[in-house]
């Protein structure tokens with residue numbers, strides 16, 4: 001059984017969304033975010049202490065977008081992860097990585113500042129830079145979505161999970177009104193997917 005460490009709204013959401021898209025069974029391992037570095041089982045799965053981690057038999061993995069690629073290739077074939085001979089592969093791979101390396105990663109500083117910085121340091125140049133940097137790079141998505149329905153072409157792929165998560169993350173940080181309408185429309189299309197809707201409530205208390 002596949003075990004996912006971490007839960008929405010952290011980047012574990014990317015992994016759970018992928019599992020839901022693929023219809024694969026999984027177990028969600030509840031780890032308290034605040035105490036995660038004292039959780040021996042979690043720290044063994046992910047020694048750097050970030051969410052998510054994945055355990056699949058003898059395999060342990062970290063890095064949300066690498067896990068998407070693993071799941072598609074290990075349990076595919078699936079259109080969610082185009083393979084190297086597919087003409088869409090280069091653009092797919094670029095956006096799969098762009099979603100984390102260029103979009104989401106730099107936003108950690110926004111989260112950390114908002115929640116953990118002392119009051120006197122909550123407003124600073126680096127924070128505005130991180131937001132402007134995200135918005136400038138998100139233009140690459142807008143340009144691509146002017147050419148095709150999804151980032152890799154006509155089909156939804158793991159690249160959309162990667163970048164869609166990043167745009168949703170930015171919107172949850174209050175940057176929504178600075179997002180281009182094309183990106184807002186794209187995000188709304190992604191969030192309307194049944195697999196996303198199932199993934200987003202995983203681990204939440206039931207009403």
Ligand SMILES: N[C@@H](CCC(=O)N[C@@H](CS)C(=O)NCC(=O)O)C(=O)O
Pocket residue numbers: 009010011012048049050051052062063064065100105108
């Ligand atoms: N590049 C990593 C980033 C992981 C990451 O930063 N996760 C956040 C939660 S969304 C976290 O655990 N932050 C605390 C930390 O890194 O110690 C990935 O995509 O999995």
